[in-house]
Amino acid sequence: MAESAQDNDKLARRGLMFILSSPSGAGKTTISRMLLAADDEIKLSVSVTTRPPRPGEEDGVHYYFVDDAEFDRMVEEDDFYEWAHVFGHRYGTPKGRIRAALKDGQDFLFDIDWQGTQQLFQKDQQDVVRVFILPPSIAELERRLRSRGTDSEEVVQARMERARAEISHWDAYDYVVINEDVNACFAKVREILDAERMKRQRQTGLIPFVRELMS
Ligand SMILES: Nc1ncnc2c1ncn2[C@@H]1O[C@H](COP(=O)(O)OP(=O)(O)OP(=O)(O)O)[C@@H](O)[C@H]1O
Numbered sequence: 001m002a003e004s005a006q007d008n009d010k011l012a013r014r015g016l017m018f019i020l021s022s023p024s025g026a027g028k029t030t031i032s033r034m035l036l037a038a039d040d041e042i043k044l045s046v047s048v049t050t051r052p053p054r055p056g057e058e059d060g061v062h063y064y065f066v067d068d069a070e071f072d073r074m075v076e077e078d079d080f081y082e083w084a085h086v087f088g089h090r091y092g093t094p095k096g097r098i099r100a101a102l103k104d105g106q107d108f109l110f111d112i113d114w115q116g117t118q119q120l121f122q123k124d125q126q127d128v129v130r131v132f133i134l135p136p137s138i139a140e141l142e143r144r145l146r147s148r149g150t151d152s153e154e155v156v157q158a159r160m161e162r163a164r165a166e167i168s169h170w171d172a173y174d175y176v177v178i179n180e181d182v183n184a185c186f187a188k189v190r191e192i193l194d195a196e197r198m199k200r201q202r203q204t205g206l207i208p209f210v211r212e213l214m215s
């Protein structure tokens with residue numbers, strides 16, 4: 001049966017800012033892509049970066065690739081929600097229309113590091129959901145970074161050297177999921193997203209409905 005306009009009103013809710021972080025190589029981009037393919041209600045917040053594109057990465061789809069001068073200009077013009085230095089490059093979340101779209105119920109997915117997570121949480125605690133992905137072991141993390149085949153040995157080493165420091169931020173997250181089997185990890189991340197969408201404080205459309213039930 002088709003949903004009536006009244007049913008749709010009841011389902012109205014604020015969107016959420018769903019953050020996935022992990023040490024490099026643990027699998028957050030893989031999980032993000034699975035989520036975006038499976039769920040039309042969530043959109044990727046495409047970051048801006050000064051790092052060069054990897055093979056297969058497209059400008060405007062995976063990142064907006066810019067040079068240092070353009071990134072400086074965006075910082076000066078206050079175009080970022082947050083930005084940080086990560087592995088020798090700069091990465092930032094452009095403001096775009098995120099705030100207005102959240103009000104209209106649009107969910108956003110952020111594949112960002114712990115520094116960006118901290119900044120977004122300070123600005124918007126009510127909408128942020130923080131998920132940290134852990135690798136099953138350090139050896140498997142290294143194997144995944146190498147098997148991705150997109151980074152030089154030097155880059156892989158630099159990322160492995162930062163891995164323990166990245167993992168040390170795990171306790172600043174709302175949820176922690178170990179990515180051993182990718183499908184099992186993805187299923188858990190989806191459950192988190194589904195449950196967060198149902199949180200009472202996000203379900204703004206229920207207020208008049210419940211008032212009517214109680215009248
Ligand atoms: N559960 C898994 N089992 C085996 N391989 C995996 C699993 N999850 C992801 N991978 C593989 O590990 C590699 C790294 O994954 P991915 O690029 O998603 O990591 P990431 O956390 O986004 O890294 P970065 O922060 O560097 O972008 C990829 O080749 C991916 O296919």
Ligand SMILES: Nc1nc2c(ncn2[C@@H]2O[C@H](COP(=O)(O)O)[C@@H](O)[C@H]2O)c(=O)[nH]1
Nearest residue numbers: 047083084086091092093111112113115116
């Ligand atoms: N603080 C931010 N961190 C970001 C952003 N976009 C990506 N990232 C993080 O950078 C590292 C490296 O990413 P890679 O694509 O070069 O492997 C990873 O932890 C990302 O999550 C951002 O806008 N802000």
